[in-house]
Amino acid sequence: EAQVTQNPRYLITVTGKKLTVTCSQNMNHEYMSWYRQDPGLGLRQIYYSMNVEVTDKGDVPEGYKVSRKEKRNFPLILESPSPNQTSLYFCASSSRTGHYTFGSGTRLTVV
Amino acid sequence: GEDVEQSLFLSVREGDSSVINCTYTDSSSTYLYWYKQEPGAGLQLLTYIFSNMDMKQDQRLTVLLNKKDKHLSLRIADTQTGDSAIYFCAESSSNFGNEKLTFGTGTRLTIIP
Numbered sequence: 009e010a011q012v013t014q015n016p017r018y019l020i021t022v023t024g025k026k027l028t029v030t031c032s033q034n035m036n037h038e039y040m041s042w043y044r045q046d047p048g049l050g051l052r053q054i055y056y057s058m059n060v061e062v063t064d065k066g067d068v069p070e071g072y073k074v075s076r077k078e079k080r081n082f083p084l085i086l087e088s089p090s091p092n093q094t095s096l097y098f099c100a101s102s103s104r105t106g107h108y109t110f111g112s113g114t115r116l117t118v119v
Numbered sequence: 120g121e122d123v124e125q126s127l128f129l130s131v132r133e134g135d136s137s138v139i140n141c142t143y144t145d146s147s148s149t150y151l152y153w154y155k156q157e158p159g160a161g162l163q164l165l166t167y168i169f170s171n172m173d174m175k176q177d178q179r180l181t182v183l184l185n186k187k188d189k190h191l192s193l194r195i196a197d198t199q200t201g202d203s204a205i206y207f208c209a210e211s212s213s214n215f216g217n218e219k220l221t222f223g224t225g226t227r228l229t230i231i232p
Contacts, residue, residue: 041219041220048224049224050207050223050224050225051207051222052222053221056219066219098161100220107164108164108220110154110162111161112160113160113161
């Protein structure tokens with residue numbers, strides 16, 4: 009089944025403790041992207057990647073890092089999480105001319 | 120930058136038609152999308168329209184695009200309880216690929232029995 013898989017689905021962590029949210033797609037898509045969803049703000053793009061080793065900032069990249077060492081994986085790294093990064097995170101992928109498929113989301117709480 | 124706006128809430132009686140509206144600012148939008156998000160779930164692509172089209176119909180869904188006014192709407196005919204969800208309008212303005220979707224705030228559709 010074609011899908012985007014994120015892990016974990018839920019995560020509670022403490023301020024400053026580094027964490028990684030994984031994202032994997034099995035559709036051989038070139039494009040991958042991370043969004044965060046906050047009430048009243050919709051989804052905002054954090055980072056995106058056009059292919060292996062090609063990444064760029066979205067609208068809200070501060071406090072986040074990404075890497076794209078393999079085509080299928082696009083992890084989101086929070087080196088020193090803060091409470092304002094409490095949010096619902098979505099990974100998505102698409103082919104160059106197709107439409108995005110979204111993962112099921114990761115709900116992160118930073119206390 | 121690009122901006123997409125939607126009202127936050129809509130309530131509709133079961134069996135009536137729902138109309139969810141969206142406005143956008145980017146005149147170079149190529150595709151406009153409607154996504155559905157059910158509670159606890161990810162985003163499901165409902166439908167999309169290319170910017171040179173005026174209307175697209177898919178079963179109970181009708182999308183209308185007024186490019187002059189930069190206005191997009193989604194009509195759901197015969198609204199059912201299973202249509203309760205948050206509906207996001209999004210636009211893509213990349214001419215070379217799919218770097219970015221710009222989303223609206225989402226409209227929470229509530230069905231009144």
